[in-house]
Amino acid sequence: MKFAESTNGSVLVVKVLSSRITADIAPSFKEGIINYVNKGSRKIVLDMSEVTFIDSSGLGALIGCIKVIGDDGALVLYGARDAVVSMFKLTRMNKVFPMYASQEEAVSAVS
Amino acid sequence: MLSVTLSMMLTPDATHGSPLKRYDRATGLSEVLSPADAVNELNQRFQFKDDRYFTMIYGIFDIRSQTLKFAQAGHPGPVLIRKGFEPAIIGTGGMPIGLWPSIEFDCFEIPVRRGDRILLYSDGVTECLNEQRLAFGEERLLTFIRDWASLPLEELLEDLLTEIRRWRNGESTDDISLLAIEIAEDRRH
Numbered sequence: 001m002k003f004a005e006s007t008n009g010s011v012l013v014v015k016v017l018s019s020r021i022t023a024d025i026a027p028s029f030k031e032g033i034i035n036y037v038n039k040g041s042r043k044i045v046l047d048m049s050e051v052t053f054i055d056s057s058g059l060g061a062l063i064g065c066i067k068v069i070g071d072d073g074a075l076v077l078y079g080a081r082d083a084v085v086s087m088f089k090l091t092r093m094n095k096v097f098p099m100y101a102s103q104e105e106a107v108s109a110v111s
Numbered sequence: 112m113l114s115v116t117l118s119m120m121l122t123p124d125a126t127h128g129s130p131l132k133r134y135d136r137a138t139g140l141s142e143v144l145s146p147a148d149a150v151n152e153l154n155q156r157f158q159f160k161d162d163r164y165f166t167m168i169y170g171i172f173d174i175r176s177q178t179l180k181f182a183q184a185g186h187p188g189p190v191l192i193r194k195g196f197e198p199a200i201i202g203t204g205g206m207p208i209g210l211w212p213s214i215e216f217d218c219f220e221i222p223v224r225r226g227d228r229i230l231l232y233s234d235g236v237t238e239c240l241n242e243q244r245l246a247f248g249e250e251r252l253l254t255f256i257r258d259w260a261s262l263p264l265e266e267l268l269e270d271l272l273t274e275i276r277r278w279r280n281g282e283s284t285d286d287i288s289l290l291a292i293e294i295a296e297d298r299r300h
Binding site for chain 2: 030053055056059060061063064067083089090091092093095096
């Protein structure tokens with residue numbers, strides 16, 4: 001599982017470099033994000049623009065991340081494609097993980 | 112799940128502690144919980160500390176009022192197949208069970224009539240990929256049903272399963288589950 005990371009103010013921006021977040025990579029996805037949290041990043045913006053598909057394991061990994069981050073942190077998304085947006089809407093995960101159109105909007109929402 | 116549900120509904124001994132019924136000690140009677148209440152109850156009972164969860168769809172057909180009430184917990188919306196209408200995915204979505212105790216599940220209700228069919232399916236149906244890594248998808252599912260809706264229910268299901276298997280060509284590993292219900296025409300006259 002590969003990520004590209006950058007910072008925008010006090011917010012960590014992580015670009016997901018896999019096109020599919022499914023059972024085979026969900027554990028390493030979760031491990032990668034939790035590594036960022038353990039290094040002190042509690043406000044994370046995920047760039048989902050490369051992701052074309054996320055399944056139930058991928059959602060589980062994201063949920064695991066938000067449970068680790070806790071209420072005082074934030075994990076928000078931007079750039080999600082239609083297939084990903086529909087999965088989030090079906091499972092109402094869009095209420096758990098706020099989704100934004102651009103990095104600027106996502107960063108200012110958690111800043 | 113269906114057989115477990117039926118067993119719990121019909122076995123008197125299973126009344127106590129069943130998430131599907133509320134037992135009233137005073138009267139000795141049980142009230143069948145609404146799908147939303149049953150799913151809310153299951154969510155309270157299945158709280159995982161890690162990222163595990165499960166999805167389900169639970170509904171009750173009320174033959175007398177001709178309605179279908181169901182609660183959708185992270186599971187794909189069923190397809191309503193009605194003569195003279197385009198098949199349509201129904202439901203409002205909902206979070207899966209087991210994530211947080213504070214989630215409130217709501218109920219979706221639609222009027223049904225004789226001859227209506229409801230198709231339930233797992234996400235392995237719409238998410239299965241072909242050799243070009245293209246998902247079968249909801250649109251293809253609806254188109255297939257529209258084209259073959261006049262077939263007897265069993266044949267429609269068999270043909271749909273064949274179509275899905277042809278599409279995925281043995282590549283997909285996710286399970287494929289299909290369940291269809293038809294409200295029989297009144298044949299008493």
